Amino acid sequence: MFNISFSSLTASEIREAANQKLALNNLSDWERDIWTFTEAFLNKKNNTFSVLTSGSTGKPKLIKLSRKQLEVSAAATINFFNLQKRNSTLLAIPASKIGGKMMIVRSALAQLNLSCVPLSANPFNGIKLNEKFDFAPLTPMQLFNGMSDVSTSKKVENLNTILLGGGEVSNLLFSKVQLLKASVFHSYGMTETASHIALRRLNGKNAQPYFETLSNISIALDERNCLQIEAPQFSKEVIATNDIVKILSPNQFEWIGRFDNTINSGGVKIQSEAVEAKLFNFLKFRFFIAGIKDEALGEKVIIAAERSPMNKSELSKFKALLEQKLSKYEYPKQVVFIHKFRETDTGKVQRSESLLHTVAKLDLK
Structure with missing residues (x-):
């Protein structure tokens, strides 16, 4: 640290x-990334910055953001969370x-x-037991692991806002954060909007089941029921997304899922x-639902499991759970x-990349 x-x-x-740090040869990549951007941002001669997108739905791409875009986004977060x-x-x-x-x-700004x-x-492995933080951005995976590990769970309690x-x-992480005194927020955003444009409080008296946009953000739906964002401070054009949402008010929406993850199986979407939400609380291994090509149905529903192949007894119990929790259209035809x-x-x-590394398949009938 x-x-x-x-x-x-x-x-x-x-x-x-x-x-001085960047002149050293023994810096790790994560340290070099921090010092490189810090130096670049504090150099007022730099007015544009190149950023890689996440690559969650395809190959990461390099985009450019202006200093003003970064500062406007940062100011919105600073004001919302009252960072001092x-x-x-x-x-x-x-x-x-x-x-x-x-x-x-x-x-830098605050x-x-x-x-x-x-x-x-x-990351809590690298934090001292009594170290406190007013504000901590984390991925859901990092928070889940920190709370699940008995050697670090107490360190999570030292965070004020997450x-x-x-x-x-996941449903499991959502239930876990209800036990935290810290205020926990889930953000919605993307690289193109320089971080989040909407927030959802997950716990406490002010918890909400929907995202609420920050100021000066307008939202709408396209013909696919995917979110469109108008944010003149970030882009002169409407920002299209692949996120299927339900708009509840001019500044509130419920996230449904990715358009990329909509399966059309025999005409049923x-x-x-x-x-996945119906199964999260009942499966002890990581999994996801996907669609793969099928001659009869166009696409068939499968479930991908991050684990070794099941034996007959495990498979029987697994099928019984799926039959109990899912409709006939949702029921996977195959487990990989x-x-x-x-x-x-x-x-x-x-x-898609994970499915390329399948080690075994079993039909579910």
């Missing part, structure tokens, strides 16, 4: 420290991606104290995420076994 004190050091001093000078914040997500970059921008830890599925992003929040799901840097499962 190392700290960058934006509250006590000038931009010139931090840039000098960054250049000298607040302690945590950077445990990649500075090579928009989430990590924005945490550096927020820290003069926060930023603690940086190695990238890990459980901002989850970069992935979906099935949303993968809706089926994958040793390890492929993921992006932020922990999003790459479904």
Whole structure:
């Protein structure tokens, strides 16, 4: 772990420290990413910044964002969470991606104290037991692992506000965060909007089942029922997404799932995420629902399981659970076994890529 004190050091001093660090040959990639962007952002001559998209639905692509876009997004977060000078914040997500970059921008603008830890599925391993943080952006996977590990679960209690992003929040994690005193928010956003444009409170008295947009954001649906975003501060054009949503009010929406994950099986449309939600609390291994080509149905529903193949007894119990929880249209025709799901840097499962690494298949009848 190392700290960058934006509250006590000038931009010139931090840039000098960054250049000294970058001159070293023994920096790890995560450290180099942090110092490289910090130095670049504090250099006022730089007005555009290149950022890689997450690659959760395809190959990551490089896009350019302006200094003004980053600062407007950071200011919205600073104001919403009332971040104050000298607040302690945590950077445990990649500075090579928009989430990590924005945490550096927020820290610079609000003069926060930023603690940086190695990238890990459980970043709490790199934090001292009594160390407290006012604000911590994490992926759902990181929070889940931190709460599930008995050696780090108490460290999670030292966070005041948690901002989850970069992935979906499972039913199991949702139930876990109800036990936290920290305020936990789930963010909706993308690289193109320089981080989140909407937030959902997951726990406490003000918990809500929907996302609420930040100021100066307009939302609408396209012909696929996918979210369209008008955010003049980020883009002159309407930003199209592949997220199927239900709009509840001019600034509130419920996330349904990805258009990419809609399965058309014999003319019946099935949303993968809706089926997964019915099973999350009952399966002890990671899984996802997908559709693959089928001559008769066009697409057939399958379930991918991150585990070794089941024996006869396990398969019998598994089929009984599926029959109990799912409709006949949702019931998978096949289960495929994958040793390890492929993921992006932020922990999003790459479904198509993962299916290429299937080790066994069993028909479910």
